[in-house]
Amino acid sequence: MTRPPKKTTGPAPSPRRPKKEATPVVAAPVIAAAADAQLEETWADAPGFWGWLTTVDHKRIARRYLVTAFIFFLLAGLAAVAMRLQLSKPENTLLSPARYNELFTIHGSTMMFIFAVPIMEAVTVFLIPLMVGARALAFPRLNAYSYWVYLAGALTLWIGFILNVGPDIGWFAYTPLSGPEYSAGHRADIWAQMITFTEIAALAVAVNLMATILKMRAPGMTLSRMPLFAWSTLVTSLMTIFALPAVMLASSLLMSDRLLGTHFYNAAEGGDHILYQHLFWFFGHPEVYIIFLPGLGFVSMITATFSRRPVFGHIVMVLALISIGFLAFGLWVHHMFATGLPRLGNSFYTAASMAIALPSGVQIFCWIATIWSGRPVFKTPLLWVIGFIVTFVIGGLSGVMVASVPLDLQLHDTYFVVAHFHYVLIGGAVFPLFGAFQYWFPKFTGRMLSETLGKWHFWLFFIGFNVAFFPMHILGLMGMPRRVYTYPSGMGWERYNQIATLGGVIVVVSVLSFIVNVLTSLRRGVPAGDNPWDAPSLEWAATSPPAPYNFAHTPVISSREPLWEQREVLPIMTGLSTAEREVLVTTPVDAEPDNRQSSPDPSIWPFVAAIATTMVLIGTIFSEWALVWGAVPLTIAFSGWFWPKRPRRGAKQEPQ
């Protein structure tokens, strides 16, 4: 699996066309001084609020994504605390059934659509250009647009909730309960349109990342030298592109049934409720892997750095990621085993659902093997990795259990499943995410997070999470169904519900300790250098925090672990313009320099286009004509966005 590393750096990849004039090879610092000043100016944002509105800097946008997603994580967590308090006693009257149903709907919807995917994308959007050695993302304005659209979607849902017109149909919104006959008013439409907002944003980010990874890697960073996090991002982006249209279709057809009288899901007129479930879960299953795969990328990066060796089995790891990406699309029917589909078809999905345990199991082995054969440094990020292995594998194994059709027919829609997916989502995504925060915080902010508080955060979270969610396995096996606002006394469920509530409280304390850590470290944290962890990947060659242009010159790569291979001197290429924003475009497989592309300046158009989009999407909740009228502001906004800045016809110009 692992080969001895290439000893030589190899010939530096050369530009495609012969040089017109020889560029003198000068000692770097001399080039740096004058050029850097101009570079700063070229890549600077406008000052103040206008700069904040018009920025296209991927790092600034990633930061706002991070903060926003985290705030919604806290809100959704509070919804969960309320639910847990209601469930701590049988026949409790703390929450009315209506309110409880709204809370579990908004908890699930927020966690899935407004926290999990966006926060993974946020960290990714910050890191990827740095990790592949680029100055910017492929489409900086699209990135800005996607944030505003995401924010609009999140606000739509929560303002609806606060105004007591929020959805109460579950995060999955099955028909006919969510349909025109059984869901009055616009609650379900608010849910459906929140989906449209957040999925437009997620799709935009996915296209952006895919193009950046395939076309903007530093010279010499061939696909085989690309870090594992970039691989997980590439697979995730492609999965997003193929999975998200399904939920957009599912929710749009739901809105159409509700507002236009169509019959997609109406059995009486030739439609079918199961069609909704197929469309939803065709998205829904890949969605959880879209959340999970970036976490796997985090784990690989952290494990390598803190084991002081590259991850064992690099090629196997890449193949595992790719096969998970494919397999994830072949499992969705396992959410529908109780709907009465043909038996033989169900059995196929059992086999597929269990089969995905193989690449996951192989990855777990490789990480453990890396730690075993390395020299582990047990700082907080590595603790999160260890916590991830202990926790996620439980979730993976309970997943193998529910993959079996007959066993699922008992466990489906019980608290066993609630336990399962929290173990895989929190264990598989949130644990690595907290590890990633601790690991990359110095790069994002220039300061270290406190190790002590970090360890407190980890242990409280690990203990609290297990105390909260392990009993739910037992509750499911004791017969407690999901999505119930209360339960009868005498079933024996009280004790485990109370333990779970206690665990929830511990988790709250843990998250508070994290917030305290972040806030105090932002002010008084130990200043981090460029590479406080002595990590191997390219983002650690940039300053902490990075300059707006990331790298003054284009780094050149000749190994998978560039900063371990090239400890003293980093090879670079000069030649990108400092007078205007310019990025390097390389070839997809071998990353040979190919051409230079101008990168957009800050612009207000993404914000304007997002406003226009919001108007259309909110409008269609109330009338289909919003689509027609909304075309006008949309056209204006996108025309302004794409209007090229070139000389007018007839104006004489000196050739450049």
Next chain:
Amino acid sequence: MRTNVVGDLYALPDHAFGLKSIIWWGLMGFMMIESMGFVLALGAWVYIRGLNPSWPPPPDAVPGLIPGIVVTVLFLLSEVVNRWLAAQAKKKEDDHAVRLGVTAMLVLGLAIVVARMFEFPQLHTRWDVNAYGSVVWLLMFLHTLHLITDWIDTVVLGAWLYTHEIEPSQHSEVYDNCGYWTFVVVSWLPIWFVVYIAPRVM
């Protein structure tokens, strides 16, 4: 960290076409998304078809063929012009040909949009009658949305081309727009088959 200069990028071209251009990859990404949308909508059609013993179910009649055929022929014609325009754009030298080509596409596109409007009444069903009507209108609506969006796109592009000097980046944009039109044409063909031919042969 010290650096060591091993090469220079200044001599690289500052514009690119097709696979070499980032914009093309972005466009590809969006076309993949939209293709997936079409594939799933066609999947919904297949699913609903499977639930209904007769197709179209009573009281619907099969859609009238003429406007659909007119639209399809116009699409195929426009694709010929489109490919010629793409080739002109790739040459990066003949501004006049590019402007002419875009104008031709605008005229053809408008004709198609008008002909498309005649298709809808000929579907002989409404979206709110039954699931058959819903899914047929869905397919037509999705495609028409793409058609109109691309046409508006071409209008804006044309307006710009006639009022500015055309640089290689803009030739590249014309080239990419041609690629998107091809997508609109290619995505129409399976929908045309499903809407007009399938009810007759099944």
Next chain:
Amino acid sequence: MKQAASGLIALLLLCGCSGVQTPLDPAGDQAASIHTMWNVMLVVCSFFYALVIGGLLWAVVRRRREPVPEPQASAHDPGIERTLAVWTGLILAGLTLLISWSFFVDRSLAQTHDDQALHITVTGYQWWWRVEYQDGPVNQWFETANEIHLPAGRTARIKLESGDVIHSFWAPNLAGKMDLIPGRHNVLDITPRRIGVYRSQCAEFCGMQHAHMALPITVESPEAFKVWRAHQLQAAKAPTSQQEAFGKAVFETKACAFCHKIDGADAGGRTAPNLTHLASRPSLAADAIPYSRGALAGWISDPQGMKPGTKMPNVPLTSAESSAVVAYLDSLK
């Protein structure tokens, strides 16, 4: 860590092992078959988890030589590669075992011939169950609501329909669950063996009172079942007192008869539970409230207070009318 894990597993096996609504205490063939799947799964999954935790522990506590100052690029390690091959083989073997066992258990769940089964149709509504026994000649068919009786040893083939949204029928001691989907006709086979009363609860979110949509399933000897069935076929008891007669009249002339049916009274409503033998049921309002005369009185006077959102409105009755109706209904054993 390993000890804690096995302790947790023991806890898992012990607690909840008996109960009226648990898959871990099978009282019928289907649940028993699935229970074997559970046991196999638990053993196999625990085995793999132990291996993972063991490996992780070893990796973490392993004593190493002096830490290397600079990180090494990976050395060729055939030992780890061989172990990976073994691990992969183990996973494949484990998955093959589980997939095959699962397949055979699944097949065993529906083996009965149609003509030997007891035919019942259950229709789910927000938030109650219509239960129709449609077995044998048509004059032997009858309807009840919110409870099921089954003879031990005979397979009941339950047709599942929905009158509004998606529900799910789940009696864990007896079988796995199956959804009730409007426009679709699902079937669930139950072969009960052990006599007792078990609880079934709706297992698909169906709106406001999803939490209060359950029903008791009484498994009894074939003889006892025959007796119950014959009793169900009889019309409602005629009133034996003036108050009961008045109550019957109130029931027939007020809103009650619009929704509810009582065989033997002038009440033919089909949108609410059949009340012909209401007083013989163990509970009210889809197992939300244990049956008692007081509970019945409370329910009739304020259904919205007892089960908010229920489709039964608060019908205004005078106190005399209310007591009479309660008396009449309480006589419908």
